[in-house]
Amino acid sequence: MNSGSAFVKPPNVLVYVGENQQNVFKNIATNILRCLNIDKYVVYELTKSEVLGTPWKENVALLVVLSDEIESSIAEDFRKYLDNKGKMIVFCSNFDFPRAGLKCNLVPGGDKVNISYKDIFNVPVLRGKYSYTLVDGHVLATNSDGESAIMKSTYNGGDFVVSSVHLALDPELASHIEGAGKDEENRLLILKKILGEELGLEIKSAIIPSPTPGYVIVDDDKLLCEIRNKFNAKEIHLGKLENSFAATAELLGTSADINVPVLFESDSAGAVLFDKVAYFSKLKSNNFGHVMVYFPVITSTMIASEQLSEHENIVVIAGRQIAGRGRSGNIWISPEGSAMFTLHFSLSLSSKLGQRLSMLQHMASLAVVHSIGKNPIYSKLDLRLKWPNDLYYGKERKIGGVLVNTTIQGSIAHVYIGIGINVANEQPTMCINSAIEAHNSDTGDTLPLLKPEEVIALTLTELEIIIDEFTKSGPDNFLSLYYSYWLHSGQRVTLSAINKEAIIQRLDDYGFLMGFFRRSQSSVVNYQCPRQKNCVVDRVNRNRCQYCRLQKCLALGMSRDAVKFGRMSKKQREKVEDEVRFHRAQLVRPQGTAPSHSTPQPTETSPDSSVFDHQQQPSSSNQHVSYINSGYTYNGDLNTFSTNGYTYTPQAIQFDLGSTDYVDSTTFDPQQQLETLPDANSLLITVVPPGPMTTNSHLG
Secondary structure: OOOOOOOOOOOEEEEEOOOOOHHHHHHHHHHHHHHEOOOOOEEEEOOHHHHHHOOHHHHOOEEEEOOOOOOHHHHHHHHHHHHOOOEEEEEOOOOOEHHHOEEEEEOOOOOEEEEEEOOEEEEEEEEOOEEEEEOOOEEEEEEOOOOEEEEEEEEOOEEEEEEOEOOOOOHHHHOOOOOHHHHHHHHHHHHHHHHHHHOOOOEOOOOOOOOOOEEEEEOOHHHHHHHHHHOOOOEEEEEOOOHHHHHHHHHHOOOOOEEEEEEOOOOOOOHHHOOHHHHHHHOOOOOOOOEEEEEOOEOOHHHHHHHOOOOOOEEEEEOOEOOOEOHHHOEOOOOOOEEEEEEEEEEEOOOOOHHHHHHHHHHHHHHHHHHHHOOHHHOOOOEEEEOOOEEEEOOOEEEEEEEEEEEEEOOEEEEEEEEEEEOOOOOOOOOHHHHHHHHHHHHOOOOOOOOHHHHHHHHHHHHHHHHHHHHHHOOHHHHHHHHOOEOOOOOEEEEOOOOEEEEEEEEOOOOOEEEEEOOEOOOOOOOOOOOOOOOOOOOOOOOOOHHHHHHHHHHOOOEOOOEOOOOOOHHHHHHHHHHHHHHHHHHHOOOOOOOOOOOOOOOOEOOOOEEOOOOOOOOOOOEEEOOOOOOOOOOOOOOOOOOOOOOOEOOEOEEOOEEEEEEEOOOOOEEEEEEOOOOOOOEEEEEEOOOOOOOOOOOO
């Protein structure tokens, strides 16, 4: 294993098929997954709106295109992706790339043609509507007439392949080609070789196991008898695999509802796959995790936990998930060796934590890293937290994440915390044991490797401690510990909704980011502190001492010579610029020296200073509330919090803000209405009437 320091390319394969082509996407995704290592890559559809409106280019290992008509703006975006060392394969699409020497030509299509690739000969496929000419291109496959059918070129450090035949052909369509049934294996073999040998992706036969029974495991036989008497669930209804997992369902060979039994056979072959000795040796909690349901294979631990909602403090653990969920419908890659589990418990809405449900994501994230980091022998591992709930090793390697769902019943909140952490699996990015082995290699230490069972038990123990202390004492101690792991103090970000730069400082009482806008100062100002130059500068006392306030603003990144122009006319702006240049000259001119009248130079501009402050307690009404980030969305750059509405720029994090009043640092006049800081679709709170709990909600 090797932790490495270079950033690992996100393992997303994006497929663009135009609009309203779900069946085409499903078949392409299925064929691609048949070729790739499914423990490393996930396949998503890339829509027109996402091409033009989201920062997709930084989150893709391969772009696949199959569309008869591609709008010029979309085609140009694809070219920009290739300009930046991208990898792309184009099937029978109206796409050209003049600066790379690629030109497409409309030709009669739809007929059968045989192609040959290396030592694979005469494979029947369908000809598309477009052929290609490629300057300096390398011919990979030819048709029976000796014409090039598939070509490859390297451009600006990236690779792209163009195919005038349908390698990723719909299997149903392929059945209409004479001989295609017996040659489908060869067709996929060509596709697999091109993806692996020509485009550098990792190839592996896709074998997706079916969900298995769950096994109830406890550390006390008396407790097992008690649980058996109370346990009503004989079978867990996992539902159908959703649209996000259509290709998974295709490979699994099912589109029907999935139901699995729950067994009390802790010594069965399935149950012994879980190392309960290692687990219970590390579990020191009073309540959490003493009863577990272990599934060697399951769709999602979150779904199973919600089906067991009558039983609190039970943890559902998976050896492998085949439909693990992330935020906003993202797929959470869940190979063997990961620690994957969901804990269910309840708390009163009147409690300190019940009034701050949004803090749960941060508590769960902290519990993972601190349960390992507080052990002196692992304290040198650089485990970190990226807001709101990503788990990182260093600044570049994501190794886990958290998803929280909450159902409100009367005055009680039922909480489902799902956690996934790479412990002993090198793929899809890296894991904790990779970091341990790299540390041992570099230092000569002999730190022991961790087991997923141990990490789960340590996390549950630490989470119970954090929640208990927060409930008794409030957030101060928790936040102090949280900041010792998080990555963002003093980090500069850009708020895309208003195009202002801000500096992150801390979390507010509900877990939202707080910071300062960069303040501007257009004149020479000299302040004096009437006290000891250590005045409190906060929301209430910000105007008591301008000297201390200015020093704090400067420490937070205020520019002394910046100007806020606002809605000035050109003439007014020029006047202010002249004044600023004069003041600058006065500041830097030696005493007795005549002022300079050199050519005016451009003046740096910065936005006015303000303070992030979330004014209202989050509502628990029946709505989506944006608290939780989750799952494997493989944002590599630390300066990106999500692909949902954020914009990637060098050295800047882009946010969309809404429903919050911002207050200027000089006055208390409300500024414009902005969008909330965390993105939507993260925590789903469902309110149900008092009485028996109804069906719980979860993220799709």
